[in-house]
Structure formats: C-alpha cells, structure tokens
Amino acid sequence: MTQVSDAEFVIIGGGAIGCGVAYSLARGGVTDILLAERAADVAQVTTAQGAGLCGQPRPTLERTLLAMHSVATFRELQRDPKVQPEWHETGSLRIALSEKRVAELRQLKSVADQAKLEAELIDNAAARKLWPAMEFADVKAVLWxxxxxxxxxxxxxxxxxxxxxxxxxxxATSTAVEEILSRNGRVSGVKTSQGAASCRYVINAAGANxxxxxxxxxxxxxxxxxxHEYFVSVPVEGMVPELPCFRVPELTLYGRPCEGGLLLGGWEAQSLQTDPREYGLNAEPPPVEPDWTVLNSFEEEFSRLLPQTRGVKKTRVGRGWPTFTPDGRFIIGESRRVPGFVMAGGCNAHGISGSAGIGRLVYESIFDPKPSVYVKSLSPDRFTEIPWNWKDARREAAHVYETYYGV
Ligand SMILES: Cc1cc2nc3c(=O)[nH]c(=O)nc-3n(C[C@H](O)[C@H](O)[C@H](O)COP(=O)(O)OP(=O)(O)OC[C@H]3O[C@@H](n4cnc5c(N)ncnc54)[C@H](O)[C@@H]3O)c2cc1C
Known part of the structure; x- marks a missing residue:
C-alpha cells in the first residue's frame, strides 16, 4: 500500500478527473504528486457509473479543442500493451428531427471546421449505412x-x-483527506486517515464531495x-461494438452499443438535485434507485428510431450524481483567496470525456504565467467574489442539466 508522504501536489479524489489531472501534470514533467483516494481503488464512485461517450463537436471552440485533446489522449493511452482505456473510435451520429436542430448541426459543423475537427452533414442513406437498424425516415439531418x-x-x-x-x-487508495492545513494563509499540507503530508498545492477533484x-x-x-441515469439492455441482434454513438437532442437522448445490447441515457426535463450541505465530508450523496418511469420513457421515445428495442429487457442501470454549476462551466484553477488551493470540479457531466482536456486546463491554470481568457473564466473566484445564494444556484444548475441539449 502506498504510504502518505510529503509531495509538491496532493490531489484529492481518484475519479476520472483526479487521475486525468495527475496524468496531465506528470506528462508535463511534474511528478512529485500524491493522489489520495478514499475508496480501495480508483474510479469507484461517479466515474464507475459513466456511460463513457466522448463527443467532440461542441458549440464553442474552446470546448471542442478540449474534447479533441481528450480523444488524442485516449488514443495515446490505448497504445499501451498492458492497460488501456478500451477506447472505441466508432464515430458518432448527431440526429436532428426538426429544422431548428438542423441549424444547430450547421453551427456545430462550423465550429468543428474552425477547430480542424473532421465532421460532416450526411444524408439519411449514408447514416443508414452506419446504423442499419435505425429508422431515419423522419430525420432532417445528421452530423457525422x-x-x-x-x-x-x-x-x-x-x-x-x-x-x-x-x-x-x-x-494512495483507502486514504481519506480529513483536513487541509495552511501556514501564513497558504495551503501547506493535508491530514488524512493514513497520516499527514505537507505539500505546496492541494487539487480538489473530489466529485460530489x-x-x-x-x-x-x-x-x-x-x-x-x-x-443522472441510463440503462443497458439484454443483447440485441446486430448491436455490434463498432456501431457509432448517437445523440438525439430533440428526444434529449444519447446511446451506444454496450455488452451486446443498447446503452440508452437521457436528460430529464425535471431533474432531481441534492444539496451537498445535507451530507458531510465523510458521506456520499444519497443512493440513487433506478427510476423506471424515467428509464422506460427513454425507451419509449427512442423506439421511434429503433423499433427493435421497444419493450427490450434491461440488465443494468448506470446512475449517480455528476456535479453541475449554475453557469454550466467547470470550476478550474487556484483560488485567489487561498493560495495553493486548486479546483478541478463541477464537470457538468463531462468528467470522463473531458478528463484529459480538464487536466490540461488545470496544468495551464497553475503553470502558465498568462493563462487564456477561457481558463481564467473557469476560476473558482467567480463564486467567491460576488454574492450568490443556494436556492438560485440549485435552480440554475438544474436548468443547465435540463437544457443539456438546449439550442
Ligand atoms: C449515469 C451517468 C452517465 C454519465 N455518462 C457520461 C459520459 O458518457 N461521458 C462523460 O464524460 N461523463 C459522463 N458522466 C459524468 C461523469 O461520470 C462525471 O463527470 C465524472 O465521473 C466525474 O469524475 P470525478 O473524478 O469528478 O468524480 P468521481 O468519479 O466521483 O471521483 C471523485 C472521487 O473523490 C473521492 N473522494 C471524495 N472525498 C474524498 C476525500 N475526503 N478523500 C479522498 N478521496 C475522496 C471519491 O471516493 C471519488 O472516487 C456520467 C455520469 C453518470 C452518473
């Protein structure tokens, strides 16, 4: 077992974000890092529940470039002969069912062009070749x-x-951070369940904590x-792992092939959030029970496009509490109020696909003497220097979730 000992950086949390940040720092030559994870292994909490999709076409150039950096990293990791992310570069279809969404696809394509990301609007016949069992008769446009x-x-x-x-x-797994120490107003170390360690920086990647x-x-x-939740169905004929991922914004649904069946998830019009003040540092958010009304509604909606999955049996449900912020932006970078305290959180359900890109932004926020305007806009200071209240914050974060595929 890794002992807790002094380090330049202590990263709290070994989910996709904590591990992705550690990887970005280490690739940048910063290796004096102690990552503390309280579970017995990495990725046991929200990350373990993720659907694992990574989509690069985004409404802004920064977000597109961030996702592209993640994909480049997944390819790089996939080349290791021993341990791989199981990256399947199958492509994706973004399906528009109305003219309003066609305009959105054109907009995404134009941002992709700026980012030099290959993406094209294809006709229904071409889309059908990529997903033969999908019903494209009512589809207005597809971004591939x-x-x-x-x-x-x-x-x-x-x-x-x-x-x-x-x-x-x-x-250091099975190691819970219990306290953050400071000296002369600056972070100076941590106390954990396995002993104390001094450090210059603490990076907070503790997810829902x-x-x-x-x-x-x-x-x-x-x-x-x-x-947030999705289901995985029993094996369905023709659901091979090479099929592209898909997103249907009008139905607020996404999915991919999984374990021989269909993985189908969605964004609910009326979300359920929890208040982190209602559970403590040593606890997790309340357990999520599968909500069959919601999950069955995903299936019902999607069966318009994939009739063969109507009434399909479900084998498992992925579920958890990804974190959202009121302005829909990540919270990344060092706090002006607490030098040495760096945030890597509020991932708005992009924590797996965005993990490498977010790691790079954290690196930039710490080491670049002139970080980009984008990185500066993600600073935790935006919430410490102006007044805000929890009622509005929860309402706004819920709105970000509910309009995830908003135009
Ligand atoms: C159903 C579902 C589907 C999703 N699908 C996708 C998807 O397709 N693509 C995508 O990009 N994202 C997806 N997400 C979102 C994604 O899962 C999250 O954004 C991501 O996992 C967040 O990673 P994290 O490292 O911040 O959090 P976590 O994975 O929760 O990691 C935080 C870690 O911190 C540890 N920790 C907490 N407190 C302490 C402490 N005091 N000391 C030490 N360790 C501590 C926890 O044990 C935990 O391991 C999905 C989420 C859900 C629930």
Missing amino acids: CPSDGYMRPYAVASSYAYQCRKLGVRI AYHIAKLVGLELPIVPVR
Missing part, C-alpha cells in the same frame, strides 16, 4: 463525426493511474449534484 467514440470509464481512470505510477506519481473539500479551506462553492 468519425473520430468520436466511447470507452469504459473505469478503464480510463485505471490507465491514467497506471501511466502515472510509471512516471513516479504515488496513488468537492463542495466539502472546498469548505475545509473556507470556500463556499455552488457544486450541485444532479441525478
């Missing part, structure tokens, strides 16, 4: 991105961890866990 894909979320975090260990990063970790240094940050 050949370098999108999916991975196994646990495998991604494990492959970051594997590469990190090779580069000298220490990963990131609120509580920030609170340890006196920061109140609106990191709102919102319930």
Whole structure:
C-alpha cells in the first residue's frame, strides 16, 4: 500500500478527473504528486457509473479543442500493451428531427471546421449505412463525426493511474483527506486517515464531495449534484461494438452499443438535485434507485428510431450524481483567496470525456504565467467574489442539466 508522504501536489479524489489531472501534470514533467483516494481503488464512485461517450463537436471552440485533446489522449493511452482505456473510435451520429436542430448541426459543423475537427452533414442513406437498424425516415439531418467514440470509464481512470505510477506519481487508495492545513494563509499540507503530508498545492477533484473539500479551506462553492441515469439492455441482434454513438437532442437522448445490447441515457426535463450541505465530508450523496418511469420513457421515445428495442429487457442501470454549476462551466484553477488551493470540479457531466482536456486546463491554470481568457473564466473566484445564494444556484444548475441539449 502506498504510504502518505510529503509531495509538491496532493490531489484529492481518484475519479476520472483526479487521475486525468495527475496524468496531465506528470506528462508535463511534474511528478512529485500524491493522489489520495478514499475508496480501495480508483474510479469507484461517479466515474464507475459513466456511460463513457466522448463527443467532440461542441458549440464553442474552446470546448471542442478540449474534447479533441481528450480523444488524442485516449488514443495515446490505448497504445499501451498492458492497460488501456478500451477506447472505441466508432464515430458518432448527431440526429436532428426538426429544422431548428438542423441549424444547430450547421453551427456545430462550423465550429468543428474552425477547430480542424473532421465532421460532416450526411444524408439519411449514408447514416443508414452506419446504423442499419435505425429508422431515419423522419430525420432532417445528421452530423457525422468519425473520430468520436466511447470507452469504459473505469478503464480510463485505471490507465491514467497506471501511466502515472510509471512516471513516479504515488496513488494512495483507502486514504481519506480529513483536513487541509495552511501556514501564513497558504495551503501547506493535508491530514488524512493514513497520516499527514505537507505539500505546496492541494487539487480538489473530489466529485460530489468537492463542495466539502472546498469548505475545509473556507470556500463556499455552488457544486450541485444532479441525478443522472441510463440503462443497458439484454443483447440485441446486430448491436455490434463498432456501431457509432448517437445523440438525439430533440428526444434529449444519447446511446451506444454496450455488452451486446443498447446503452440508452437521457436528460430529464425535471431533474432531481441534492444539496451537498445535507451530507458531510465523510458521506456520499444519497443512493440513487433506478427510476423506471424515467428509464422506460427513454425507451419509449427512442423506439421511434429503433423499433427493435421497444419493450427490450434491461440488465443494468448506470446512475449517480455528476456535479453541475449554475453557469454550466467547470470550476478550474487556484483560488485567489487561498493560495495553493486548486479546483478541478463541477464537470457538468463531462468528467470522463473531458478528463484529459480538464487536466490540461488545470496544468495551464497553475503553470502558465498568462493563462487564456477561457481558463481564467473557469476560476473558482467567480463564486467567491460576488454574492450568490443556494436556492438560485440549485435552480440554475438544474436548468443547465435540463437544457443539456438546449439550442
Ligand atoms: C449515469 C451517468 C452517465 C454519465 N455518462 C457520461 C459520459 O458518457 N461521458 C462523460 O464524460 N461523463 C459522463 N458522466 C459524468 C461523469 O461520470 C462525471 O463527470 C465524472 O465521473 C466525474 O469524475 P470525478 O473524478 O469528478 O468524480 P468521481 O468519479 O466521483 O471521483 C471523485 C472521487 O473523490 C473521492 N473522494 C471524495 N472525498 C474524498 C476525500 N475526503 N478523500 C479522498 N478521496 C475522496 C471519491 O471516493 C471519488 O472516487 C456520467 C455520469 C453518470 C452518473
């Protein structure tokens, strides 16, 4: 077992984000890192539940480039002969059912062009060749991105961890951070369930506990866990792993092939969020029970496009509490109020696909003397320097979730 010992950086949390940040720092030559994860292995909480899709066409250039960096990293990790993220570069179809969405696809295509990401609007006959069982009769347009894909979320975090260990990063599992120490107003160390360690920087990648970790240094940050779920069906004929991922924004649904069946998830019009102040640092958000009304409604909606899955049996449900922020932006970078305290949270359900890109932004926020306007806009200071209240923050974070595929 890795002992807790002094390090330049302590990363709290070994989900996709903590492991992705550790990997980005280590690839940048910063290897004096201790990653503390309280579970017995990495990626046991939200990350383990992820659907694992990674889509690069995004409404803004920064977000597109971030996702492209993640894909380049997944390819790089996939080349290791021993531990791989199980990256399937199958491409993706984004399907528009109305003219309003066709305009959105054109907009995404134009951002993709700026980012030099290959993406094209294809006709229904071409889309049918890519997903033969899908019913395209009512489809108005399809955006095809050949370098999108999916991975196994646990495998991604494990492959970051594997590469990190090779580069000298220490990963202490079964190690809960209980306190953050400071000296002269600056972070100076952590106390954990396995002993204390001094450090120059603490990076908060504690997922649904990131609120509580920030609170340890006196920061109140609106990191709102919102319930999210998908189901995986029994094997369905023709559902081969090579089929592209798909997104149908009008139905607020996404999916991919999984274990021989269909993985189908969606964004609910009326979300369920929880208040992180109602559970403590040492607890997790309440358990999520499968909501069959919601899950069956995903199936019902989607069967318009894939009739063969109507009434299909479900074998498992992925579910958890990804965190959302009121403005829909990640919270990344060092706090002006607490030097040495760095945020890597509020991932708005992009924490797996965005993990490598977010890691790179964290690196830039710490080491670049002139970080980009985009990185600066993600700073936790935006929530510590102006007043806000929890009621509005929860409402706004819920709105970000509910309009995930908003135009
Ligand atoms: C059903 C579902 C589907 C999803 N699908 C996708 C998808 O397709 N693509 C995508 O990109 N994202 C998806 N997401 C979102 C994604 O799962 C999250 O954004 C991502 O996992 C967040 O990673 P994280 O590392 O921040 O959090 P977590 O994975 O929750 O990791 C945080 C870690 O911190 C640890 N921790 C907490 N407190 C302490 C402490 N005091 N000391 C030490 N360790 C501590 C926890 O044990 C945990 O391991 C999905 C989420 C769900 C629930």
